[in-house]
Each structure stands twice: as C-alpha cells, then as structure tokens.
Amino acid sequence: MLLSEELFSSHEKAVAMPSVVYHYCSTPSFLSILETNSLRLSNVTKSNDPTEITNVIPVLKEVTKDVLTDYNKQMSPQYQFTENTISMLVDRFFEELSKNFYVICFSEKRNLLSQWDRYADNAKGVAIGFNTRHFVKLQIETGSQYIFGKIIYDQNVLVRSIEHFLRHEIDKKWKPCDDLRNVNLIENVTTNLVCTILQFSVLFKDEFFLEESEWRLVYNPLGRIRRLGYVSAYHDRLIETDQYRHEQSGFTRTGYQFTVKGDGISSYVDLNFNSIRDALIQEIIIGPKSALRPDDKDLQLFLAFHGYRISKLAIEGKLILSKSDKPFQ
Numbered sequence: 184m185l186l187s188e189e190l191f192s193s194h195e196k197a198v199a200m201p202s203v204v205y206h207y208c209s210t211p212s213f214l215s216i217l218e219t220n221s222l223r224l225s226n227v228t229k230s231n232d233p234t235e236i237t238n239v240i241p242v243l244k245e246v247t248k249d250v251l252t253d254y255n256k257q258m259s260p261q262y263q264f265t266e267n268t269i270s271m272l273v274d275r276f277f278e279e280l281s282k283n284f285y286v287i288c289f290s291e292k293r294n295l296l297s298q299w300d301r302y303a304d305n306a307k308g309v310a311i312g313f314n315t316r317h318f319v320k321l322q323i324e325t326g327s328q329y330i331f332g333k334i335i336y337d338q339n340v341l342v343r344s345i346e347h348f349l350r351h352e353i354d355k356k357w358k359p360c361d362d363l364r365n366v367n368l369i370e371n372v373t374t375n376l377v378c379t380i381l382q383f384s385v386l387f388k389d390e391f392f393l394e395e396s397e398w399r400l401v402y403n404p405l406g407r408i409r410r411l412g413y414v415s416a417y418h419d420r421l422i423e424t425d426q427y428r429h430e431q432s433g434f435t436r437t438g439y440q441f442t443v444k445g446d447g448i449s450s451y452v453d454l455n456f457n458s459i460r461d462a463l464i465q466e467i468i469i470g471p472k473s474a475l476r477p478d479d480k481d482l483q484l485f486l487a488f489h490g491y492r493i494s495k496l497a498i499e500g501k502l503i504l505s506k507s508d509k510p511f512q
Contacts, residue, residue: 204315205291209308210473225286226285229447237384250349332399334397336392386401404421435457465502
C-alpha cells in the first residue's frame with residue numbers, strides 16, 4: 184500500500200464526500216468568478232496562517248525519532264541515527280522551494296457564521312456552492328497534479344500513519360547484523376515518508392480551525408519532485424508547466440500570474456470552468472449583512488447576462504439563489 188493511501192484511507196472512510204462545498208467570498212470576488220468562469224488558486228505560502236505546511240514538521244520529526252530508536256538498538260553505535268540526523272532528513276525536503284502549493288478553500292457547511300465573518304467581507308459577501316464530483320474527476324485524471332480533500336485536524340491520523348509506514352516498510356527488508364544495508368534502508372524509507380508527507384502537508388491544519396469543516400482543491404506544480412536543490416531548477420520546473428492546460432475533467436489551467444498582496448507579490452493560477460459551468464455551480468447564497476436580495480433586478484440581470492438560470496430547486500443546469508437567514512450582528 185502506498186503511504187498516501189495508508190495516510191488517508193481510514194480518514195476518508197470516516198468522511199462522507201459532500202455533494203456540494205461552499206466558497207465564501209466578497210461580492211467583487213463573486214462577480215469575478217462568474218464573469219471569468221474561473222477559480223483562483225493562490226500560493227499557500229502567502230496565506231494568513233503562518234503554520235501552513237510546516238505544522239507537520241514537529242510531528243514528523245518526533246514520531247520518526249521514536250520509531251528509529253527501536254531500530255537503533257539493533258545496530259552498532261557508529262551506525263545509529265541521531266536526533267540531528269533525523270532533523271536533517273526532514274529539513275532537506277521541507278525547504279522554501281518545496282512549499283509552493285496553489286489552493287482554493289471551501290467549506291462543507293452551507294451557512295456558517297464564522298465563514299461569513301472571516302471570508303465573506305464580514306457577512307456582506309456571497310457563498311458559492313460547487314458540485315464536488317467535478318473536483319474529484321480532476322484529481323483522479325491520469326498524471327493529475329491536483330488534490331481535492333478534506334482538511335485533517337486530528338494530529339493522531341498523522342502520528343499513526345507515520346509510525347505504521349515506517350515499521351511496515353523497514354521490517355519488510357530488515358537484515359539482522361547488516362548495519363550498512365539497514366542504514367541505507369532506513370534512509371530510503373524515511374525519504375519516501377518525508378516526500379509523501381510533504382505532498383499532503385497542505386491538508387493538515389490545527390484543530391483550532393475544526394469548525395470550518397474545510398475542503399481544499401490543491402494544485403501541486405512540482406508533482407512528486409520535492410527536492411530541487413537550487414532556485415534555478417525550481418524556476419525551470421515552473422516554466423515547464425507555465426502553459427494553458429486543458430484537463431480531461433473540463434477545467435483549463437492558466438499559466439502563472441501575479442498580483443500584489445499586502446506589501447508583497449503573490450503568484451496564482453486560474454482554473455477556467457466554462458465548459459462545465461452549468462453543472463459545477465449549484466447555488467448562490469447572499470450574506471446575511473449584504474444589501475443584495477435574491478429579487479434584485481441587477482443581480483438577476485448579471486446572472487442572466489452570464490448565462491445562469493435561476494431555480495428554486497436543485498435542477499441540472501440551474502442554480503438556487505437565496506439569502507442567508509443567519510442572525511449576524
């Protein structure tokens with residue numbers, strides 16, 4: 184079993200895939216999404232959460248150290264792994280160049296006050312409901328560089344998976360009294376572990392954010408190539424993928440683009456969904472503090488102008504338009 188399967192198998196079995204997930208955003212962002220038929224995936228390293236990706240590192244180091252302690256006892260002292268060696272094995276892959284994932288965030292909660300507050304302009308924005316099966320199709324395409332998954336807030340999932348993988352893979356090929364072979368085995372297994380954890384690190388968050396019930400669509404431009412060694416190799420890799428790409432699932436990815444964020448510059452990619460628009464967007468919910476209402480003539484004209492038809496029921500090719508009834512001060 185691949186580590187990625189082991190890591191998420193028990194988690195995914197316990198999590199039902201929602202048919203719709205919601206992207207909470209400001210009204211200008213809502214207009215932009217529907218005008219361009221595009222979703223913007225932003226560089227996660229420029230997010231407001233400084234623990235993105237790196238929050239798995241202490242867990243990874245600690246569990247790996249605990250597991251390797253047992254194997255160290257079976258090797259001569261000169262071959263044993265020190266805590267510093269284990270840290271170096273992890274850190275050489277978790278370098279700045281390897282952390283550039285592009286993400287867009289959703290919640291499975293249809294009408295959540297904290298989402299309105301944090302992400303929808305203090306409840307004056309909009310929540311757009313997207314059909315998840317199209318994101319799943321994107322993820323399972325051959326050679327896909329996309330992940331669509333629910334955020335894991337339970338650190339124990341990571342702990343159990345790391346420990347199980349290390350012990351299972353090392354025990355399969357462990358040779359008693361062959362220290363040199365066993366050192367190479369442990370290094371190879373640990374490298375595979377670290378690269379896979381890094382690939383999925385973007386799906387782990389602190390339990391503080393549990394209420395958000397977040398799902399993410401992630402674009403990983405590096406694929407399984409996680410250690411490039413120097414900046415020019417990273418630039419070369421991104422230039423190789425800097426082109427419009429038509430995915431089998433109906434999305435089209437743009438090349439890399441750039442915008443000002445705060446005092447800095449942030450890169451992003453857009454996913455155009457024009458060819459699957461009617462099936463992808465299921466619902467629009469107007470924020471509880473927004474001045475807009477479902478019967479606003481200009482809102483209805485905007486939707487009609489961009490080819491969206493309104494329905495009171497979930498009907499293929501039509502979307503539900505409603506106003507949040509949540510009390511919001």
